[in-house]
Amino acid sequence: MKIVIIDYGAGNIQSIKFAIRRLGYEATLSDNPEEIKQAGRVIFPGVGEASSAMAKLRASGLDRLIPQLTQPVLGICLGMQLMCKGSEEGNTKGLDIFDVDVVKFPESVKVPQIGWNEISNLKSGLFTSITENSHIYLVHSYYAPTCEDTIAVSEYALLYSAALGKDNFYGTQFHPEKSSSVGAQILKNFLEL
Template sequence: MKLVIIDYGAGNIQSIKFAFQRLGVEALLSNDSEQIKNADKVIFPGVGEASSAMTKLWESGLHDVIADLKQPVLGICLGMQLMCDSSEEGATKGLGIFNTDVVRFNSDVKVPQIGWNKIENLRGDLFQGLENDYIYLVHSFYAPKTIESIATSTYGLEYSAALQKDNFYGVQFHPEKSGTYGAKILSNFLAL
């Protein structure tokens, strides 16, 4: 299996690469559009600020590449947020894959949300064999609950912990830092 992690200068890609190594899969880090297009599975990571990350995608031409992929794609954290229509963070136009806008948590809760939180309302193949449990999150912005939500979490309000549309999957949390539960999610993604 050819697994590519998109390397566009925004993300904690080494920890994701190591998580797949623990599953026996060697991932290729790449910003080459042909390698990404020809992968069996693609990981779209992201840690950082939305507008600067999106600028990097535009400058590299990868914004069009990602949106046109036909194989399973998993966006992680900021990667998931950039797959949405827009983000309040930096008034950023997203890739428009998921039909929702990313917004900032209101002042009722401390931001960023850092740490373990429960994931619920699981559905779909990404969560095959899993029940509600705890996942690791670090974020100040979130995607509201939508028809494309395949899992939710609650922090002041219920929001999308995971999204899916066609071959595109997104998780707000960090499966690579969520222990055996996260490893099972990555393994399920590989099995799609």
């Protein structure tokens, strides 16, 4: 099975590649639309700021391609946020896959949220063999509120979407590639969906 990590200059690519290799698979880094369309699984990573990341996607036409993909697609961190309707960060219009807008944590809490947190209310094949209240690793200042696409929640001053899912699209606010054995199992589940 061909696994492609979308290359648009806004990703934590190496740690994802290593995590996939540890599971016995190889992933290719690509911004080629044909190669992405032909992949069995697509990973949409993201680290950085929403509006500049979306500008890179628009410049390459990937903003039009990603919502049309029919194979399983996993957005990670900013990748998940860009799959939402929009983001307060840089007043950014998103890919409109998940029906929710990303907002900034209230000023009463320290941002970014960095470190380990629990996930619960797990509702997807993405979480096969994952127990409620397992720990995952996060780094973020913006979040997707809970909505009908929420498939896992976490709490940091308020409940928010730790993961989203709709049709063939999945997103994790957390970094599965940095979330130890729990994250490895989630990546394995995604690759085996």
